[in-house]
Amino acid sequence: MKLQFTLFNFFQKLLFLFFCFFGIGESTTAQEDYKLWLQYYPIENVNLVNTYTSQIKGITAFGESQTIQIAQKELQLGLQSMLSSRINIEKNSDSKGLIVIGSISNLDDNLKQQLASQITSINNEGYIISSTSNNKKLLVITAKTDIGVLYGVYHFLRMIQTNQSIDNLAIIDSPKINVRVLNHWDNLNGSVERGYAGASLWNWQKLPDFIDQRYIDYARANASIGINGTVLNNVNANALILTPLYLEKVKALADAFRPYGIKVYLTARFSAPIEIGKLKTADPYDPAVQQWWKDKASEIYKQIPDFGGFLVKANSEGQPGPQNYGRNHVDGANMLADALAPFGGIVMWRAFVYSEHDADDRAKQAYSEFVPYDGKFRDNVILQVKNGAIDFQPREPFHPMFGAMPKTPLMMEFQITQEYLGFSTHLVYLPKLYQEVLEADTYSKGKGSTVAKIIEGSLDQHKLTGIAGVANIGNDLNWTGHPFAQANWYGFGRLAWNPSLDSETIANEWLRMTFSNNPNFVSPVLKMMLDSREAVVNYMTPLGLHHIMDTGHHYGPGPWVSDLSRPEWNPVYYHKADNNGIGFDRSSTGSNATAQYAPEVAKQYNNVATCPEINLLWFHHLPWDYKLKNGETLWNGLALKYQEGVNQVTTMQTTWEKMKSYVDENRFKEVQMLLHIQQKEAKWWRDACLLYFQQFSGKELPKGVEKPVHSLEYFKSLKFPFAPGNN
């Protein structure tokens, strides 16, 4: 009797503690989504828990480095949380069912021999996850380096998070790209250009002596998806970042990030020798300037021995550069490259240039300017090229520079922050966009010459390879402003590691790690994510339209804007709507931008009949009554696409409403509110654009398209003086 009673009490307490542990008691604080995809939720499937528990008896770590300690701690934290039971740390690997982690050189000879052959097939960041054949049934996570081991640990934890089997594992994996970096457009005053998730993470005021735990959590999150570098400051750079006052702070961040395998890079303002060096010029031919950069580089490397290098935006949108001195991009990039070379640093030179003095189609200018220089850059220079030729639009055809410079390493610049895709308010799953670009075939070496192969370096045998994502991270509690924007950070990292990954696989992983493994949640929400990118294209810029957002802040539609000083800053420059039709003729009858692509691609884009309709108005100016493949006129088709976009958001709302029981209260409400705003803004885009274009088409809205409730004048009158990210 007494005993039963005790048991009963235990039950009670146990239930209660579970109840607390699952965070129900926490519903008054908004902290769930701070944890990103590293929630490590206790696994609900009891059988699965028992299986895992029977297979995992403890952890043995070989090696002393901070990185190995982090790997061990993470493994223990994750497993204990997911299996709701203690995981012990063992000194040696004698007992059965242990997870053994450590770089190959630190493993015991027995294990070394077993893995000797496999280890040769990975690179320095790769890893092996292997179940041993012997009766000990050990599970070994090893690599050539401790960082490789950490990556392997995160892979293993991801398998448990997504409830995969860990029987007889023989996983061999390496990243396909060397430089996998985030670009932070963070200003020294704490603001973030095109940032929609609060202020900059970097608290320059409190650095170097205060290391915010958030810096560690940032590094940890990046390491968990294989990101290995970060450019701390805005490409529109302030030279002060290169002064001793700031370098001391940068060093502190580099020290904090190092154990997580993350190198620090800085943007270099080309005119820094004048602004902080007190020189009269920044001419790359001037020996004093060259020496100044050499000295600056050695000053940096004295403090940060593994400093990654410089990212440079030169002679672009008013930034200074070599052309200010009659030199060219090669002169500028190579000078910086020579300064960094002795220390192993690289220069990431941005190809995002277009000139107010060049009357040619803006989409052609980067190609025209850089392609002639193919092969002229130093070995430690890599050109950073945006995915499309304009500027991070909801959809662009792949940038013609990809495939056009075989003798020069090109790195991809994707934008993770949603400058043109609804800020942090719209749910848009970007890996779908990234995949579309990476799979695009440039035909530069015949069929199958995908963009992915070019940036992987496999197509043109480049050793230096890279990919950059413009971060969507700020100091908001949930990092990215929108809970689902975390998936874009996650997805970028996963694709940077392996550009051949499928965006659906990535979304599936992310949902299970971030929310739940319950199929009743995963499958509908997965569909919602996968459809979301096409939705934003439809309600903002369907059929190849682009750059028709409002000016400066880029918030909302502004197809009517035509009064900006530079023609190519005006939306009217891009849609060219008139009574005869709409679209930018980039075919041979127009700007002939199509000619910048390989013949096979050029031919397809050039001919309106073969040009994919998703890019139709990007390449062609067509009459309003042009017949689309579905038989609709261009005007009707355009209007119906806008409506379809709005409908897709409505569907997203319907889907989410059904998910209440699978998600914590805070995130459910957050997404619910954000989808509501997204729908309002989708209608805003549809109505404003259609009312504006209707002036030229002179046609009624087709059946099925809702009538606007406001006038065009109303939409034109909207002003947003403090829209975020606009500095």
Add this chain to the structure above:
Amino acid sequence: MKLQFTLFNFFQKLLFLFFCFFGIGESTTAQEDYKLWLQYYPIENVNLVNTYTSQIKGITAFGESQTIQIAQKELQLGLQSMLSSRINIEKNSDSKGLIVIGSISNLDDNLKQQLASQITSINNEGYIISSTSNNKKLLVITAKTDIGVLYGVYHFLRMIQTNQSIDNLAIIDSPKINVRVLNHWDNLNGSVERGYAGASLWNWQKLPDFIDQRYIDYARANASIGINGTVLNNVNANALILTPLYLEKVKALADAFRPYGIKVYLTARFSAPIEIGKLKTADPYDPAVQQWWKDKASEIYKQIPDFGGFLVKANSEGQPGPQNYGRNHVDGANMLADALAPFGGIVMWRAFVYSEHDADDRAKQAYSEFVPYDGKFRDNVILQVKNGAIDFQPREPFHPMFGAMPKTPLMMEFQITQEYLGFSTHLVYLPKLYQEVLEADTYSKGKGSTVAKIIEGSLDQHKLTGIAGVANIGNDLNWTGHPFAQANWYGFGRLAWNPSLDSETIANEWLRMTFSNNPNFVSPVLKMMLDSREAVVNYMTPLGLHHIMDTGHHYGPGPWVSDLSRPEWNPVYYHKADNNGIGFDRSSTGSNATAQYAPEVAKQYNNVATCPEINLLWFHHLPWDYKLKNGETLWNGLALKYQEGVNQVTTMQTTWEKMKSYVDENRFKEVQMLLHIQQKEAKWWRDACLLYFQQFSGKELPKGVEKPVHSLEYFKSLKFPFAPGNN
């Protein structure tokens, strides 16, 4: 055997879950301090838990309002977390040992009668916590309003958090001040003037449709300490906040805050009728202007029926005001008051004025300008007066306006953000400063006419009473940048509720609620907090020095600054150091500011022999060899005070190093790093100020004062272009 085994497993799981629950598994995320003083840690003392558990059998709530639901949820959340057991919600109050909550009108007749007499002794926000005499042993938390009940619930939870007995409770409490508001100096672009904890909490971009959980948590934290209003925007106001676009957003915040008893106020830019009203003037005598404000008020109240009113900074530091039109402060304040009166709104008119056209001592100008208007303001106008006559210095004598305007309600303006006290980097417990001011005796109606009695309205029988704190809150994870800065927010709220509270009592509460009840932690850290304010005075501005910080950003020392356009902006104006001595002669031989105080106070300050040494150089210019009470010369005494300040910070560090075992890892490290910075900066202040003043004293540093390691030129050369809070 089998049974034992099961039991053993239960033990294991139980221990593990406790271990998780106590957050040890969470050490990789910095979220502990997001919870502020509402941690609700499980009580460690098992006997105490049993006592509480035997006394608390459940909760019964009477009433349907959101506020009551919040009170019930909070009570359940807090008790469950602290007692680690389920607390049930009961429908009625029949069973024994229940906590009954609800406003008096909603209680059953039996309870109504029992409490009838007590209820008359509280005001509308007060509450009663009473154990019933009958055998049911109920614990009743009631009030005249549901908000009062919520305040009572937080009081009760605080008792449990601080491990107090709840036997035979008969608590009757009411706030002594009506308007208890935070002033947010938040700009519409998301920056916070003098804010050192990240960006503004208010995400204007996503409002009104996105209600960040953080808004709720903010309201909750404020309600828990009795704050009942918030001024959302900067006193250096932007008129756009009064446009429909923003009022819609303000309404959304007001709706979110209302259930927590928090009213929303806005700062009104005096020139708004011109800037957004398209009028030619903002002259308060102009009928069109008067009408514009009347219309604006009714527009606001249509959306926010309980809108609190306007806070106005007029004709101060370049802000527009009635004087631009040859009118005075009464004209301006009364015009706005008339517009708000029909709706019950108030005007908080700031007295922080000093003019570039007035050559008189800046410390005298607010008094000179406002005191003549005593009794001329409308009933719904209250003057907001800073605690001192200059500007939130580490120490100032109380503002002479307190006591000088008996016919006019005055409200206190304290600064919670540490503009002049080390930003969010220095640990400074401000309630010690607040208490010093509140206890100061103005002698306006004879001995005992304390500042507290004046702002409580008890001295001059004012119905309208208020207190404002300039918020130190931003969107940092821990709200205030420094974990201990949370205590300043907390302490302000507690003193706003009851200005007679002792700052030591408040610090003791806060420590127990925020960290631990363990006396080995509480008593040393309590001492550290209580000493911290005198420390900052010592290492920044000892013996009555003031306003000698560097220019603009106010970060670090700048006693040498003398080149600013307005004389009273220069530190040299305030310390007046020369070869003859140092200090501002405000006695009858000087600016005669002492004459602005009541005779008893004036006499004391005026005479160097009776003037408290803590204010010595505020009121007197004295020779370097002036003898202090301790026998030291002024120069030596000054130097030794600076050294003492540094030593006090060292002692704080020593204390904190011993606290590791009582605090979670993150907060321990945070405070450790911040104290390290504080010590560096304390030395910076000491060395820079002493080197500068030494030029005039021409004397050696006394024994016991460390020699500076840098030169005066070095300190002068330091520049901080991006110091936070400086917009």
